[in-house]
Amino acid sequence: xxxxxxxxxxxxxxxxxxxxxxxxxxxxxxxxxxxxxxxxxxxxxxxxxxxxxxxxxxxxxxxxxxxxxxxxxxxxxxxxxxxxxxxxxxxxxxxxxxxxxxxxxxxxxxxxxxxxxxxxxxxxxxxxxxxxxxxxxxxxxxxxxxxxxxxxxxxxxxxxxxxxxxxxxxxxxxxxxxxxxxxxxxxxxxxxxxxxxxxxxxxxxxxxxxxxxxxxxxxxxxxxxxxxxxxxxxxxxxxxxxxxxxxxxxxxxxxxxxxxxxxxxxxxxxxxxxxxxxxxxxxxxxxxxxxxxxxxxxxxxxxxxxxxxxxxxxxxxxxxxxxxxxxxxxxxxxxxxxxxxxxxxxxxxxxxxxxxxxxxxxxxxxxxxxxxxxxxxxxxxxxxxxxxxxxxxxxxxxxxxxxxxxxxxxxxxxxxxxxxxxxxxxxxxxxxxxxxxxxxxxxxxxxxxxxxxxxxxxxxxxxxxxxxxxxxxxxxxxxxxxxxxxxxxxxxxxxxxxxxxxxxxx
Amino acid sequence: xxxxxxxxxxxxxxxxxxxxxxxxxxxxxxxxxxxxxxxxxxxxxxxxxxxxxxxxxxxxxxxxxxxxxxxxxxxxxxxxxxxxxxxxxxxxxxxxxxxxxxxxxxxxxxxxxxxxxxxxxxxxxxxxxxxxxxxxxxxxxxxxxxxxxxxxxxxxxxxxxxxxxxxxxxxxxxxxxxxxxxxxxxxxxxxxxxxxxxxxxxxxxxxxxxxxxxxxxxxxxxxxxxxxxxxxxxxxxxxxxxxxxx
Numbered sequence: 001x002x003x004x005x006x007x008x009x010x011x012x013x014x015x016x017x018x019x020x021x022x023x024x025x026x027x028x029x030x031x032x033x034x035x036x037x038x039x040x041x042x043x044x045x046x047x048x049x050x051x052x053x054x055x056x057x058x059x060x061x062x063x064x065x066x067x068x069x070x071x072x073x074x075x076x077x078x079x080x081x082x083x084x085x086x087x088x089x090x091x092x093x094x095x096x097x098x099x100x101x102x103x104x105x106x107x108x109x110x111x112x113x114x115x116x117x118x119x120x121x122x123x124x125x126x127x128x129x130x131x132x133x134x135x136x137x138x139x140x141x142x143x144x145x146x147x148x149x150x151x152x153x154x155x156x157x158x159x160x161x162x163x164x165x166x167x168x169x170x171x172x173x174x175x176x177x178x179x180x181x182x183x184x185x186x187x188x189x190x191x192x193x194x195x196x197x198x199x200x201x202x203x204x205x206x207x208x209x210x211x212x213x214x215x216x217x218x219x220x221x222x223x224x225x226x227x228x229x230x231x232x233x234x235x236x237x238x239x240x241x242x243x244x245x246x247x248x249x250x251x252x253x254x255x256x257x258x259x260x261x262x263x264x265x266x267x268x269x270x271x272x273x274x275x276x277x278x279x280x281x282x283x284x285x286x287x288x289x290x291x292x293x294x295x296x297x298x299x300x301x302x303x304x305x306x307x308x309x310x311x312x313x314x315x316x317x318x319x320x321x322x323x324x325x326x327x328x329x330x331x332x333x334x335x336x337x338x339x340x341x342x343x344x345x346x347x348x349x350x351x352x353x354x355x356x357x358x359x360x361x362x363x364x365x366x367x368x369x370x371x372x373x374x375x376x377x378x379x380x381x382x383x384x385x386x387x388x389x390x391x392x393x394x395x396x397x398x399x400x401x402x403x404x405x406x407x408x409x410x411x412x413x414x415x416x417x418x419x420x421x422x423x424x425x426x427x428x429x430x431x432x433x434x435x436x437x438x439x440x441x442x443x444x445x446x447x448x449x450x451x452x453x454x455x456x457x458x459x460x461x462x463x464x465x466x467x468x469x470x471x472x473x474x475x476x477x478x479x480x481x482x483x484x485x486x487x488x489x490x491x492x493x494x495x496x497x498x499x500x501x502x503x504x505x506x
Numbered sequence: 507x508x509x510x511x512x513x514x515x516x517x518x519x520x521x522x523x524x525x526x527x528x529x530x531x532x533x534x535x536x537x538x539x540x541x542x543x544x545x546x547x548x549x550x551x552x553x554x555x556x557x558x559x560x561x562x563x564x565x566x567x568x569x570x571x572x573x574x575x576x577x578x579x580x581x582x583x584x585x586x587x588x589x590x591x592x593x594x595x596x597x598x599x600x601x602x603x604x605x606x607x608x609x610x611x612x613x614x615x616x617x618x619x620x621x622x623x624x625x626x627x628x629x630x631x632x633x634x635x636x637x638x639x640x641x642x643x644x645x646x647x648x649x650x651x652x653x654x655x656x657x658x659x660x661x662x663x664x665x666x667x668x669x670x671x672x673x674x675x676x677x678x679x680x681x682x683x684x685x686x687x688x689x690x691x692x693x694x695x696x697x698x699x700x701x702x703x704x705x706x707x708x709x710x711x712x713x714x715x716x717x718x719x720x721x722x723x724x725x726x727x728x729x730x731x732x733x734x735x736x737x738x739x740x741x742x743x744x745x746x747x748x749x750x751x752x
Contacts, residue, residue, distance in 0.1 A: 161743050161744055162741075162742070162743055162744075163742060163743075163744050181731060181735065182734075182735070182738045182739070183738070183739060183740065183741055184735055184738070184739020184740055184741040185741045188727075188728035188729075188731040188732050188735075189728060191731070192724060192727075192728065242687075242689050242690055245687045245689075246689065250687075327741065328743070331743075383695070383697065384694065384695050384697060385695075385696075385697040385713065390724075391717060391720040391721050391724050392721075394713075394717050394720070395689055395691065395694050395717070397695075416695075417695060417697065
């Protein structure tokens with residue numbers, strides 16, 4: 001790799017609008033297309049500081065800076081348009097988290113990469129609304145948090161409480177949310193308000209290793225650890241009244257429940273298995289990448305197809321997982337308030353995936369093209385009238401759920417036409433890490449973090465409190481900066497701001 | 507008309523018959539009694555069968571009185587009555603068969619409407635001013651915007667009547683009239699521009715109609731899922747299975 005000074009590196013970067021930067025070809029070797037990243041002033045500083053640190057002598061090994069990773073993705077075979085970094089971008093395995101890239105399905109050289117999806121396949125966020133208000137919940141807040149904690153299994157090694165045997169798992173992997181529907185855990189409207197209607201049709205459980213299934217079976221219906229959480233939130237601000245009303249959010253103070261979870265150990269194992277296969281495929285097909293972590297295979301090769309089918313099964317796992325937790329949350333609320341979930345109007349507003357690769361139709365250079373769109377730490381944000389979004393949101397655009405970090409705000413955005421043109425209908429997914437997990441553990445004290453939450457009036461139930469500083473707001477970029485950048489750049493539009501009052505964590 | 511009855515009775519080669527001919531007349535009477543009515547004693551049947559018999563006329567008079575034929579002014583009318591009587595007997599004999607097919611027959615007539623002999627609407631002049639005025643008046647009463655073509659207005663009026671003035675709808679309007687929060691569609695993004703305000707407006711209205719259709723379809727799909735859930739659903743939890751909470 002070329003070693004350059006920070007000042008020399010900057011020559012390849014150009015600010016094209018107040019909220020976006022171009023990464024010119026040559027920044028990394030063999031770039032097929034240019035890169036772009038969206039930042040405001042604060043995020044821009046974080047981004048460039050990361051690059052500057054990496055340019056210091058002796059800084060080798062470890063994760064590459066996000067901006068370098070975006071450029072490496074631009075060098076992958078078959079990429080079209082631009083390699084896009086969203087405002088919450090930070091270093092990840094191969095692809096940066098917050099990077100989206102689209103590959104032409106009709107180009108035989110195009111690739112699919114597990115690094116472009118991430119290890120937690122179909123990690124995503126689901127938002128439930130209620131007809132309760134802050135004043136109804138405040139007196140019972142602690143009990144409600146405890147009730148949620150009692151219902152939803154959390155933490156490393158937790159096990160689900162919905163009985164499942166191996167056959168159930170096979171069916172769930174193939175059917176996704178249709179399985180949850182069939183068994184009666186969820187409502188028909190939940191499916192309607194879920195990306196892909198909660199089921200990837202190309203899922204093939206026979207392509208998934210026994211090991212993955214063994215890891216997955218006991219974990220179905222569990223929240224997991226890391227940045228995953230279930231939160232009781234209050235509507236703090238409504239920016240777009242009519243769009244919010246379409247989502248059933250009428251007033252400030254309304255109570256919502258946000259569930260952020262993924263495919264647990266199952267998805268991780270699927271990705272690990274695929275990486276091994278892909279390294280072999282790369283040797284066989286002579287695929288060259290700038291980074292060993294960018295293991296990939298041609299989309300139409302056996303390995304590529306096998307990965308897409310097992311990834312789809314993992315995606316279905318994640319949807320069943322979030323559906324099971326939806327069921328459990330409804331139970332917890334129903335018991336606490338002595339009303340049915342129906343009476344509490346606990347409908348799913350939407351369910352988004354932010355670690356997934358999907359085949360989509362897009363217009364590139366004025367022509368319709370079929371693309372394999374990788375979104376890693378990036379949320380699909382389709383504009384109004386797009387055929388793949390639910391009928392209820394045809395006028396508003398797809399709701400985009402942005403989960404904040406523990407103790408900070410979350411947002412609901414909507415997709416825009418401009419996002420469709422600039423970023424293949426993609427936007428940010430959350431705050432995005434600023435400090436590594438290890439750095440957070442070194443720099444922060446967990447008791448201090450918990451005290452601060454208490455001071456803010458947020459009830460917290462956490463399975464492993466000593467890891468809480470990894471998820472402290474200080475370890476992340478400011479989610480408001482991230483969301484405002486997306487709004488200002490026009491790639492999605494602010495609709496609702498939510499504030500947590502109780503957090504359940506792994 | 508008699509020929510239609512004969513057709514119904516499946517008399518051979520009805521079209522070429524001349525019922526005014528005495529021989530034909532006698533043959534038809536004999537055939538109908540022997541094959542369809544079958545109510546006369548054998549001695550009468552034997553004479554009716556022999557159309558050249560001298561006492562045929564007398565026996566026939568006796569026969570029709572036995573069957574209960576009223577006094578009619580001509581022989582053809584008597585024949586018509588007897589044929590009608592035969593058809594009636596046949597219908598009664600096969601009553602169950604006809605009833606069973608009635609539904610199917612009705613359905614088939616609905617698809618291809620047969621000509622209704624006396625339909626007052628057939629004689630209406632749909633292009634006359636009176637008709638157009640009437641329709642517009644009706645539309646005004648129902649608060650429907652009139653269209654230059656009265657037929658289109660009539661269709662719209664029909665929709666309003668069948669949807670909103672059905673007895674159940676009048677009794678329980680809350681079940682039919684959709685309520686919702688208004689959405690500022692004029693500010694909504696159309697997704698494309700036709701460079702003409704009127705066309706854009708029309709496209710927006712088409713979008714709305716399409717969304718309404720889609721909503722109907724999705725609601726039906728949801729209802730279907732719920733119906734299936736009624737059979738398959740059995741959600742259960744077992745808190746013993748996992749460690750819940752800490």
